[in-house]
Amino acid sequence: MAGGRALFERLHRMQDLVPFTPLADGLPTPLDQVDDRLWVKRDDLTSSVYGGNKVRKLEFLLPIAARRGALLVTAGGIGSHHVVATAVYARQLDLEVEAVLYPQPITDDVRRTQAHLREQGVRIRLTPHRYLMPLVLAQRMAALAPFRPYLLWPGASTPLGTLGYVSAALELVDGWDQPAPPDTVVAALGSGGTVVGLAIGLAMAGWTDTRVVGVRVADRSVTNPAVLGSMQAGTLALLALGGYVSCSAARPVEIDGRWFGPGYGHPTPAGDAAGERAASYGLEVEPTYTAKAFAAALARADAGERVVFVQTYAGG
Numbered sequence: 001m002a003g004g005r006a007l008f009e010r011l012h013r014m015q016d017l018v019p020f021t022p023l024a025d026g027l028p029t030p031l032d033q034v035d036d037r038l039w040v041k042r043d044d045l046t047s048s049v050y051g052g053n054k055v056r057k058l059e060f061l062l063p064i065a066a067r068r069g070a071l072l073v074t075a076g077g078i079g080s081h082h083v084v085a086t087a088v089y090a091r092q093l094d095l096e097v098e099a100v101l102y103p104q105p106i107t108d109d110v111r112r113t114q115a116h117l118r119e120q121g122v123r124i125r126l127t128p129h130r131y132l133m134p135l136v137l138a139q140r141m142a143a144l145a146p147f148r149p150y151l152l153w154p155g156a157s158t159p160l161g162t163l164g165y166v167s168a169a170l171e172l173v174d175g176w177d178q179p180a181p182p183d184t185v186v187a188a189l190g191s192g193g194t195v196v197g198l199a200i201g202l203a204m205a206g207w208t209d210t211r212v213v214g215v216r217v218a219d220r221s222v223t224n225p226a227v228l229g230s231m232q233a234g235t236l237a238l239l240a241l242g243g244y245v246s247c248s249a250a251r252p253v254e255i256d257g258r259w260f261g262p263g264y265g266h267p268t269p270a271g272d273a274a275g276e277r278a279a280s281y282g283l284e285v286e287p288t289y290t291a292k293a294f295a296a297a298l299a300r301a302d303a304g305e306r307v308v309f310v311q312t313y314a315g316g
């Protein structure tokens with residue numbers, strides 16, 4: 001199998017055209033049916049080192065940082081799984097990581113993530129508010145310019161990183177053993193690469209009637225149709241290099257903002273209840289992303305849709 005990735009199996013030429021370093025040792029991830037109308041794509045199991053969704057994107061982005069050498073700069077909340085995943089895999093490639101972090105409500109998961117960040121030796125710059133993050137990031141990139149740092153976009157959601165979830169969608173279709181595709185695929189929507197990649201990959205595989213629902217867990221100013229649309233256009237441009245020309249109307253991602261609650265990282269009662277249901281299926285979710293997304297997935301399955309939930313959380 002070409003690089004062990006469904007995308008390269010489908011578009012052989014891509015492998016010669018895009019940077020790629022295998023980091024995830026758990027692919028393809030299992031697809032478990034946990035209830036009558038509910039399946040879970042187990043992306044908590046993408047890697048035995050640190051699973052979750054980020055490693056699929058980092059496989060396409062970290063090789064560029066490694067080519068540059070030395071230092072990578074990124075950003076996220078103080079409990080960012082993205083920053084932990086980046087630090088874990090950057091270390092494997094001998095890269096140092098500096099992260100600009102902004103406050104978010106402290107939960108058990110945030111505490112655990114902070115401990116991981118300390119363990120990984122990430123150099124941390126704190127900013128007092130998330131809206132100041134882009135300014136501080138720019139300031140750090142300017143200050144560190146003599147070291148030629150690589151800027152890893154927060155959330156690793158660039159067109160290149162999004163290829164990781166195009167591949168995940170192809171993997172999902174390959175592993176589906178039901179007579180008809182599901183009605184809906186649900187995932188948490190933060191920086192957007194996960195759901196945009198899923199929507200493109202499902203269309204590529206011919207699941208044009210399956211809707212992809214992104215459960216918005218971040219502010220509308222950073223997570224909105226314009227941001228997702230430009231990421232989709234950029235990713236399709238990369239795929240065109242590999243010979244994929246999209247004529248079929250890929251359904252745009254549906255953004256579901258009803259589960260967001262008071263703000264980024266704030267637990268919600270629906271998310272807490274979803275966490276209990278998740279535990280009864282042997283799954284672990286956390287309040288910022290996956291509890292809210294799982295609440296949405298459950299509501300849809302309970303209302304009669306056949307739903308695949310993409311479990312993007314590595315686990316605590």
Ligand SMILES: Cc1ncc(COP(=O)(O)O)c(C=O)c1O
Pocket residue numbers: 052053080081082155157188189190191192193194195289290312313314
């Ligand atoms: C556990 C988890 N799920 C989902 C997401 C959201 O993915 P994306 O940023 O691709 O929208 C994140 C992002 O950090 C995450 O940590």
